[in-house]
Amino acid sequence: MKRNLLTLALSLGILTGATAQNREISFKEADWKTQLATAKKEKKIIFFDAYTTWCGPCKMMAKDVFTKDNVADLFNQTFLNVKYDMEKGEGPALKDKFEVSAYPTYLFINGDGEVVHKIVGSMSAPEFMEEAKKALNPGSTAFGLAKKFNSGDHSEATALAYMEALDKAYEADKMGAVAKVYFDGLPKASLMEANNWNLALKHLNNPAAQSFAYLYSNKAELEKKYGAEKVNAYFQRTMSSSVYAIKRAYEKKTDLKAATEKATAIRKLLSNGTDYSKPMLAQLELIEFAATSKWDKFIAKVYAVWEDSDFKNKAGFVIGAANDLVTAAPAQYYKHALSWADQVESSNPNLFANIQLADLRKRTLKKQGKTAEAELMATKAQDLRKEASQKGQMTPPMMKD
Incomplete structure (x- = not known):
């Protein structure tokens, strides 16, 4: 009898353990207009999962993160959760509307249809929850920080927080525009200091910035201080990604002024020639020929x-x-x-x-x-x-x- 009770207890324990982690994010199905109306009525922020069927990280997040009890509890109690395949139904239109360009992209949208927070890429459950909670305090998100920065608050705290948020939101072009304002406002000599140099490595991706030109003109000194390989990789990476951004701008016919400024700056910076000057300058020519x-x-x-x-x-x-x-x-x-x-x-x-x-x-x-x-x-x-x-x-x- 005792053996039978012990067996039953162990079985119940196994079953309890098996079901202890069985909650998951519950997604509501409806057209986008209805989802917005529901969010406004319930005064909730929409958690919008933008995915594709072929996206491996999307599947990993759905399987390993969305199914954690603490994640499920936070999202089900706090947000109106929706998901759309970006290649089916309303997906393509919503992809264009919210400028989704990488997967997975997670948007947090209020009842008025305004994006208050954005996350791009896969991450651990704790990090995902930490990022999601920022949506409840819009002042700490890229969108809240944009209001502060664009209203004239270019302080170090605001600028660095804003660039960090844009980096996490996969908004490289916007980050570059903010970096241009921030770094161009610093004393030129201070750009060579380790702290600012390390920040530039991460955020200053705009060759049209005066600060970038200053750093490039002092490349030899930077190489002595921080290593030739690291310094040259930064300049080549920045200009290469900028050429791609210029191409994207011409193809979409957006941000053409910024694209022209970047192209002019790259031509000027590479006029003396490097081992990557020729292909980059040739690529710029092709981009402009195609655009016209x-x-x-x-x-x-x-x-x-x-x-x-x-x-x-x-x-x-x-x-x-x-x-x-x-x-x-x-x-x-x-x-x-x-x-x-x-x-x-x-x-x-x-x-x-x-x-x-x-x-x-x-x-x-x-x-x-x-x-x-x-x-x-x-x-x-x-x-x-x-x-x-x-x-x-x-x-x-x-x-x-």
């Missing part, structure tokens, strides 16, 4: 790059240019993309480049209406990806048709 539909000049520049024996990683540059051409240029220019693909292939590219070439040809042939040939290229790209996977090699992201 000067496709003949775009094509001439790519051919010139291909003939330049001193141009580093020209195969990657040409493949990227070919994809940009196929994406935005009239169909009459597609033949050049295929010609470039042939030239790159004849130069014995690696497996990574061969996958890119197969993808490029697939996209080009499909846009030309050559469906059967495009399908053959799609199969080739798939086979090459399998080969790379078996070899443990990295594969390029798939381009949209």
Whole structure:
């Protein structure tokens, strides 16, 4: 009898342990207009999970974080929880409305439809809860700090808190604009000090800032103090990411003034030449040619790059240019993309480049209406990806048709 009772007690204990961590965030299903109305009526902030079905970190968060009892209790008691697949139903429209560009993105939105807090990326349960609680005190979020900063509070405390919040919200361009104001307001000599230099490494990503130009002009001294590798990596990374931001601005036709300022600054800074000057300046030319539909000049520049024996990683540059051409240029220019693909292939590219070439040809042939040939290229790209996977090699992201 005692043995039976002990067995029953142990069984109950096992069951209790198995169900002790079974709560999870409960998401309400409804159209967006209804969700907003409900939030306003209940005076709650909406927790908005912007995800895609292919996003690994999204799945990890749903499985390992949303199912923690303390996380579930906080969110179910405090917020109106909703989630939308950014590629289905209302998702694409909401993606554009809230400028979602990475996954997972978590938004906290009031009943008036205003974003009061934003989190991007996966994280641990404690960190996720800590970030979520900030939404209940909007003054400590990027959006609350923006009001303080934009009203003239450029103090160190406000500026650094604002840049940190923007960094966590994956708002690199906005962070750069704030950094420009903050660092340009510091005494120039103080920029060389360790504290400000370390802050610049993290936040000063705007080459149009006077402070950035000052640091670049004192690159040799920075290298002596902090190491050549670290210093050069910072400048190259900042200008490279800025070139990408310029391209994005021209494609979306937004923030064009800031994009022009960055392009002008990069050209000036790189006028003396570095090992990465040539590809960056060439990329800027292509971006501006594409933005103004000067496709003949775009094509001439790519051919010139291909003939330049001193141009580093020209195969990657040409493949990227070919994809940009196929994406935005009239169909009459597609033949050049295929010609470039042939030239790159004849130069014995690696497996990574061969996958890119197969993808490029697939996209080009499909846009030309050559469906059967495009399908053959799609199969080739798939086979090459399998080969790379078996070899443990990295594969390029798939381009949209």
